[in-house]
Amino acid sequence: MPTDARAVERPPASTAAAELTLRPATEADTEEIIRLVRTSLGEFWNVALKLPFDIHYWSWKHLDNTFGTSPCLVAEAGGKIVGVRVFMRWQWQLGGRHVQAVRALDTATHPEWRGKGIFSRLTLALVEEMRREGVSFVFNTPNNLSRPGYLKMGWSSMGRVSLWIRPLRPIRMLRTLLSKSPPAPAAGAAPGGSRIGDLFREPRLESFLQSLGEGDGKLRTPRTREYLQWRYGDIPGGIYDAAWDLDGSEGAVVIFRRKNRGALSERRFCEILVGPGSGSVKRARTLLRELMANTGVDYASAMAGSAREQRLLLRSGFLPAPRLGPILTVRPLNPLPGGVDPLDRSRWRFSLGDLELF
Known part of the structure; x- marks a missing residue:
């Protein structure tokens, strides 16, 4: 999967540095970039479902993003692209203000050029470009x-x-975790049976999303129809599904997908949107209960960004597993409104869909 998974590279040798040119990517570079990513990281961005890293995936992720086109730098040597670094634009809501950020995601270096510092040079150059542009911070969830x-x-x-x-x-x-030869996870439902497209045609969705308001003064992704449609509805492969019970501020929406983790299968609740009305929590619990019944998966996962969401998950049978979550890293670039510190965990409100790799 094309994510921030490259190991640390050694400082560039002077001869290699002299041969390289860093420049912004253009539309004409797209096919060569895709070939480089596939050569470096593999053919599929989702191996389990055999979803290819192709022009459709690239366009959805980096051109059609509701937050804007991704800034991208390439390293060129001898007229060929040997390295690429992409930051995906993201927007966080902080009360009534919008905070511009980028997520450090796709990067690749040609196998023959690894160990020459291309990854670091491209990354730092793009960081400085984002600083000059006024972006507030870079975030990602890099691996070990x-x-x-x-x-x-x-x-x-x-x-x-x-x-x-x-x-x-x-x-x-338990048997799977203890087994030396764990069984393969059960096959999931094939993409194509999702109701998520119906959610975005639901006339009551807009009023429900508006009822969510500006949040509680924490950094959170603004849940607009446009964002949810792009993030979960338009992604190639149709890997997400949805369930909802809408009634203005009393409503609830759940967006989910199946994921295999080794020999275990997971029902991942990427978004659990709960209206401010007093009856919305009950509606959300009912949706979760129905979605966890007879699923054919081993466990369900979610994130809780507020005390209210924590109570909902506890009453739905969830328990916190702090050693299983992703490790978040942040690079501050420019001041946030009100002097909010992006390195203060208490100022964030995450959903699983904010941080999962895609």
Whole structure:
């Protein structure tokens, strides 16, 4: 999967540095960039579902993003692109203000050019470009191989963002975890049976999303129809599904997908949107209960961004699993409104869909 998964590279040799040119990517570079990513990281962005890293995926992710076109730099040598670095634009809501950010995602270096510092040079150059543009911060969830490199380049670790887990087949989970030869996860439903397209045609969705308001003064992704449509409805492969019960401020919406983790299968609740009305929590609990019944998966996962969401998950049978969540790293660039510190975990309100890799 084309994410921030490259290991730390050694400082560039002077001869290699002299041969390289860093420049902004153009539309004419797209096919060559895609070939480089596939050569470096593999053919598929979702291996389990055999979804290819192709022009459709690239366009959805980096051109059609509701927050804007992704800034992208390439390293060129001898007229060929040997490295690429992309930051995906993201927007966070802070009360009534919008905070511009970018997420450090896709990066690739040609196998013959690894170890020459291309990853670091491209990343730092794009960081400075974003600083000049006025972007507030860069964030990502790098793996254990690439995280040390980001920390050396000025990122700060904010620790793990806790997952909440509910076992659905605990006996099978235990046997699988203890087995030396665990069985393969059961096959999931093929893409194509999703109702998520119906959600975006639901006339009551707009009023429900407006009832969510400006949040509680924490950094949160603004849940607009346009964002949800792009993020979950338009993604190639149709991997997300949805369930809802809408009645103005009393409504609830759940967006979810299936994911395999080794030999275990997961029902991942990426968004659990709960209206401010007194009856909305009950509606959300009912949706979750129905979505966890007879699913054919081993466990369910979610994130809780507020005390209200934590109570909802607890009453739905979830427990926090802080050692399983992704490790968030942030590189501040420019001041946030009101002097809010993006390195203060208490000022964030995440959903699982904000931080999962895609």
